[in-house]
Amino acid sequence: MQIGDGPRAEILAMQGAGFRKHIMVDNFISRYGSYDKCGLVRRDVYNHCCRENMKLIAKGDAETTVGIMRSGKTNDPDFFFEYVLDKEGRLKSMFWCDAQSRRDYQHYGDVVEFDNTYKMNRYGMPFIPFVGVNNHRCTIVFGCAIVSDETEGTYVWLLQTFMRANCQQKPKSIITDGEPAMIRAIRSVFSDVLHHICACHIEKNMQRHLYYKSLDEFRSLLYYATSQDNFEQRWSAFVDK
Structure with missing residues (x-):
């Protein structure tokens, strides 16, 4: 159209x-x-x-970016990067991580969160950090990417590239927002990995769709640990109510 x-x-x-x-x-x-x-x-x-x-995405900018990545690889043999060009030779997608990020993932990569909401660059392209938490409860970066679109194919390439960078070691759990294309890509690449929607995004939707008097009850379902059977009973009661 x-x-x-x-x-x-x-x-x-x-x-x-x-x-x-x-x-x-x-x-x-x-x-x-x-x-x-x-x-x-x-x-x-x-x-x-x-x-x-x-x-x-000007050709000169793409060449400069790739040159920086190659310099990083020269200075750090364990530096990893891959990129995809379109038919006209312009940069379409890129993923990179340094040696420290790869080591951190080997130790603390049980849970990975990635979000594509950061677009603070001249092209308005999604910048996607892959992050986790170390034993000091500090945020650590496992890798970064920049992409030109938010399609399922792009996310599949990104997740597969992340796996290649980390010796095919899958996380035990992955946390994202509710982007449909991202969810489909995770089901394709990480079919046996637990997938969770970020609580902050659930909170935003909750406040937009639920009557305010039911918010506290919903939060108790979201945040308080309980058994699966107990949760299912409470959830059914909440929906009926």
Whole structure:
């Protein structure tokens, strides 16, 4: 579907401000009332943002970035990086981690969290850190990535590359937000790994969809440890209520 000049400008403005794609679509639907009236669907927004990102990635910038990574590999033999170019030779996706990050993952990689909400760069591209917690309860970085789109294929490549960087050692649990493409990629690559949605994202949705008097009861279901059977009973009662 062809996006009009007005919506196109609005999408670019929202992308520059760091809005997620599904939030952009929800914004249009809330204003116009339906998909038909706003003249676009979710895939149109994803495709348009991807095309604009590709236009912004200049060849010189990509070459400079790859050069920096190669220098890191020269100075640190255990430095790891991989990248993907599009058909026109422009940088599409890149993942990297240094020797310390790889050692940390071997020791503390039982639980990994990654989030694609960071877009503080000139291209508005998602920057994705893979992080964990060490024995001092300090946050540690296992690797970083920058991507031009948020599709299932890109996430599959990213997770597979993360595994190659760490000798195919899978985490026991992985924590993400509720991005549908990310969830599908995790099911494909980490089918036997426990997947959890980040509690802060659940809190945001909870406050948006639940009546305020039920929030404390929902938090007790979310945060307080109990047996599986007890949780199922309490959850069923909560839903019925």
